Amino acid sequence: MQIMIVDDERIIRESFFHWFQKSGHTVETAASGAEALDKLTQAPFDLLFVDIKMPGMDGIELLAAVKERYPETLVVIITAYGSIESAVNAMKIGATDYLVKPFKPDQLSLVMEKVAQHQKRSSEYNYLKGRLEKITRFDNIIGQSAAMTAVFEMIAEVADSDASVLLAGETGTGKELIARAIHAKSPRANLPFIAINCGAIPDTLLESELFGHQKGAYTGATHDRKGFLEVVGGGTLFLDEVGEISPKMQVDLLRVLEDKTVTRVGSRRPVSVDFRLVTATSRDLDAQIDAGHFREDFYYRINVIQIDIPPLRQRKADIQLLADHFLKKLCHETTKRVDRISPRALQLLEAYDWPGNVRELENAIERAMVLSKSRMLDEADFAFLQPPGKAAAHGPALRDMEKHHILDILDQYGWNITQAAKALGINRVTLHKKIRRYQLKAGSRDNQ
Numbered sequence: 318m319q320i321m322i323v324d325d326e327r328i329i330r331e332s333f334f335h336w337f338q339k340s341g342h343t344v345e346t347a348a349s350g351a352e353a354l355d356k357l358t359q360a361p362f363d364l365l366f367v368d369i370k371m372p373g374m375d376g377i378e379l380l381a382a383v384k385e386r387y388p389e390t391l392v393v394i395i396t397a398y399g400s401i402e403s404a405v406n407a408m409k410i411g412a413t414d415y416l417v418k419p420f421k422p423d424q425l426s427l428v429m430e431k432v433a434q435h436q437k438r439s440s441e442y443n444y445l446k447g448r449l450e451k452i453t454r455f456d457n458i459i460g461q462s463a464a465m466t467a468v469f470e471m472i473a474e475v476a477d478s479d480a481s482v483l484l485a486g487e488t489g490t491g492k493e494l495i496a497r498a499i500h501a502k503s504p505r506a507n508l509p510f511i512a513i514n515c516g517a518i519p520d521t522l523l524e525s526e527l528f529g530h531q532k533g534a535y536t537g538a539t540h541d542r543k544g545f546l547e548v549v550g551g552g553t554l555f556l557d558e559v560g561e562i563s564p565k566m567q568v569d570l571l572r573v574l575e576d577k578t579v580t581r582v583g584s585r586r587p588v589s590v591d592f593r594l595v596t597a598t599s600r601d602l603d604a605q606i607d608a609g610h611f612r613e614d615f616y617y618r619i620n621v622i623q624i625d626i627p628p629l630r631q632r633k634a635d636i637q638l639l640a641d642h643f644l645k646k647l648c649h650e651t652t653k654r655v656d657r658i659s660p661r662a663l664q665l666l667e668a669y670d671w672p673g674n675v676r677e678l679e680n681a682i683e684r685a686m687v688l689s690k691s692r693m694l695d696e697a698d699f700a701f702l703q704p705p706g707k708a709a710a711h712g713p714a715l716r717d718m719e720k721h722h723i724l725d726i727l728d729q730y731g732w733n734i735t736q737a738a739k740a741l742g743i744n745r746v747t748l749h750k751k752i753r754r755y756q757l758k759a760g761s762r763d764n765q
């Protein structure tokens with residue numbers, strides 16, 4: 318065990334130190350409550366022996382602070398004969414046991430037995446908690462908020478059918494993960510799952526990727542090639558950012574969905590196809606329809622069932638679970654031993670806005686872990702997260718200026734993404750990312 322002795326009397330610290338070191342424990346000492354708290358921020362401790370009477374912060378105050386910040390750390394109170402009452406009070410606020418001075422080694426052994434029993438009970442508790450955690454995850458999707466539980470239920474309900482599903486949610490909310498879960502729970506689970514990000518591929522390439530082409534259809538088409546609509550062969554086709562598909566291709570896809578046949582580019586011979594369609598969007602398709610960028614008939618075809626995935630800031634109950642999950646996952650993938658997040662750091666994570674949602678949380682945990690020097694991630698490890706509202710305190714932030722400039726250019730080019738991206742000197746994918754990040758919409762200038 319990692320043990321710390323907190324006592325202002327050097328002789329007590331030293332006698333404990335030798336006794337525990339002989340028993341094979343790792344021991345640290347601190348001469349005051351403040352020193353103990355400082356050491357706790359540097360490394361985790363399993364057990365603290367704390368003298369009640371100390372100048373400055375006394376043992377009871379230290380106990381309260383430890384229980385608040387490090388609830389898993391056990392505390393044994395050391396008290397003088399005659400002040401047992403305060404030791405009993407200490408037990409009420411979370412001490413595991415108490416030891417009366419002066420004491421003999423076998424009394425210390427008895428206390429250690431009690432500590433061991435306590436640890437056994439808490440590991441049983443953690444085991445049960447682990448089992449509960451299994452219930453709060455659904456096919457690798459973590460969540461315990463009411464919103465995510467409703468999403469899990471929807472997945473289970475729709476998986477069996479062949480109905481087209483539209484997943485609507487901001488970037489990084491887990492749409493692809495959910496699409497994969499729908500496929501994994503469906504009767505098509507043993508057939509391919511193909512994911513295509515329609516926002517990242519130029520239109521002509523997307524056409525040839527989806528529909529395939531006949532030899533000679535264009536320069537460079539040196540042989541016949543099947544598109545994904547054929548290759549998917551009975552499986553699930555996931556079209557991410559479906560709002561980016563051009564109106565022409567929407568018509569072509571609508572035909573495929575109605576006829577269940579596909580005609581390769583440059584060919585006239587239709588081939589039968591079979592697949593289940595799952596699509597996702599981070600944009601408001603209703604607004605896109607109103608703006609004339611998205612076809613209503615195609616929309617109804619892909620949106621037989623819609624699952625809305627709420628942004629992370631609207632399901633704070635999931636943050637701790639997700640943060641622990643990523644911590645465990647990253648620990649497993651690296652050699653770094655970081656296994657806890659301090660309660661204050663968690664408070665900070667819960668207060669943050671998460672514009673990039675779960676993906677941003679995963680990246681934040683990874684970044685904090687790489688830089689952290691202790692086994693526990695603390696508030697300071699997440700200093701790179703801008704607290705909500707802080708940017709506004711110093712006039713318009715760079716972020717706001719960028720947002721308004723992009724909106725100006727988009728309006729100027731009638732929301733033609735290709736032309737606006739060119740004018741801004743960035744590529745289309747980057748522009749789409751910024752539109753999503755700033756949640757820009759046609760006509761949203763009026764609400765700025």
Ligand SMILES: Nc1ncnc2c1ncn2[C@@H]1O[C@H](COP(=O)(O)OP(=O)(O)OP(=O)(O)O)[C@@H](O)[C@H]1O
Nearest residue numbers: 457458459487488489490491492493494599675676
């Ligand atoms: N509920 C969750 N549980 C565990 N991991 C999650 C969860 N939601 C998202 N993730 C993880 O966050 C990352 C982003 O998820 P995903 O790619 O599914 O989001 P998305 O909504 O499809 O994003 P985009 O719209 O940008 O494509 C992935 O690494 C994914 O594994």
